[in-house]
Amino acid sequence: MNSNxxxxxxxxxxxxxxxxxxxxxQKVGLPxxxxxxxxxxxxxxxxxxxxxxxxxxxxxxxxDLLYEMAENDSDWTYLLTDRPKDLNExxxxxxxxxxxxxRVNVGIVDNKTNKAVGSVAYMRIDPTNCSLEIGAVNFSKAxxxxxxxxxxxxxxxxxxxxxxxxxxxxxxxxxxxxxxxxALRYGFTFEGIFRQAIVLRKASGTxxxxxxxxxxxxxxxxxxKSSMELWLxxxxxxxxxxxxxxxRDLIKEK
Numbered sequence: 001m002n003s004n005x006x007x008x009x010x011x012x013x014x015x016x017x018x019x020x021x022x023x024x025x026q027k028v029g030l031p032x033x034x035x036x037x038x039x040x041x042x043x044x045x046x047x048x049x050x051x052x053x054x055x056x057x058x059x060x061x062x063x064d065l066l067y068e069m070a071e072n073d074s075d076w077t078y079l080l081t082d083r084p085k086d087l088n089e090x091x092x093x094x095x096x097x098x099x100x101x102x103r104v105n106v107g108i109v110d111n112k113t114n115k116a117v118g119s120v121a122y123m124r125i126d127p128t129n130c131s132l133e134i135g136a137v138n139f140s141k142a143x144x145x146x147x148x149x150x151x152x153x154x155x156x157x158x159x160x161x162x163x164x165x166x167x168x169x170x171x172x173x174x175x176x177x178x179x180x181x182x183a184l185r186y187g188f189t190f191e192g193i194f195r196q197a198i199v200l201r202k203a204s205g206t207x208x209x210x211x212x213x214x215x216x217x218x219x220x221x222x223x224x225k226s227s228m229e230l231w232l233x234x235x236x237x238x239x240x241x242x243x244x245x246x247x248r249d250l251i252k253e254k
Contacts (some may be wrong), residue, residue: 012189012220038127039164042104046080046153049113050232051148054155057097057105057119062090064116065107068140078176079138084204097121097136105136108143108152117142120156130166137179147232150247153186154228161221168217174210187224187251188214197253 008017019027028239047054055061066087069075084090102125108118121136134156143149160168170188172179184190190212197211207211216224229252230236236244 002074010038012215012217036130036165039130041125041127041161042122042132042159044104044106044122044159047159049151049155051151052111052117052155053109054152054159055107055109055116057094057107057121059091061093061107061109061116061119062087062094065119065140066090068115068117068142068208069138069211072141073183075138075140078173078179079136080198080200102126106156108148110148110211118152119154122156122160124169127165130164131169132160132165132167133169133171134160135169135171137182147237147241150186150228151232153182154225154232157186157216157228158225161218161225167215168221170214171211174212176212180212180214183212183214185219185248186215186216186246187227189220190214224251227251227254 003032008013010017018030022028022029044054053222059121062084066084069083070228072084081093084093096106097103102123104125106120106122107116108120109115110117118139120134120138122132123135124131124133126132134153137153139149139152141238143152157168162224168188169184170179170186172183174180174193180190192213194211196208198209200207200209227247231243231249232249
């Protein structure tokens, strides 16, 4: 079989996709080992970081999250659910999340206060194809644009690739500029937009959602991992806690 390239381009490298020719002369994807390991389902235990830790999301996190998310309806605009109005609704929401069998829900706990300050999830978990998604990202004001917010996503990403997954996805409403910017900052590659992907039914009304897709694949992760670790290091912050180098710049320098 001969390795060649075709006129479709990899969005991550801007280079033609690689392929081989099978015995019929057809272009097919590069071969993988027949005994390629199937990664385990990410049955999350507590994952410890410096500023925060990840815990399986449980109903006991609801009280902290309700307080942290109080009156922040705008933070729920692009999520698939509305903001719970009281503690009982928040508990019910977490219980409904935990009924999905292809989803692992994660509470983000501030190590200083031991309070839950955000939530996130592994979604579209597909061990057979070595792929999963980080989604349902909901950061309180205490996490937004902070070292803790970046570390929480870093811990999710590191766990994914440590388990042996080949592809990590990030999807969001195509009009959610903050989420799209965050994905690019974390090193994800924009892959395109699925038009009219979702009919979003919320209390504010029913609307169309076009979905933007991003990904990181396993051979990209080492560079992103080392860049995130450099960004998170104490040496990258001044005495006032301001970053010295931007994460995007560190990734570009690698």
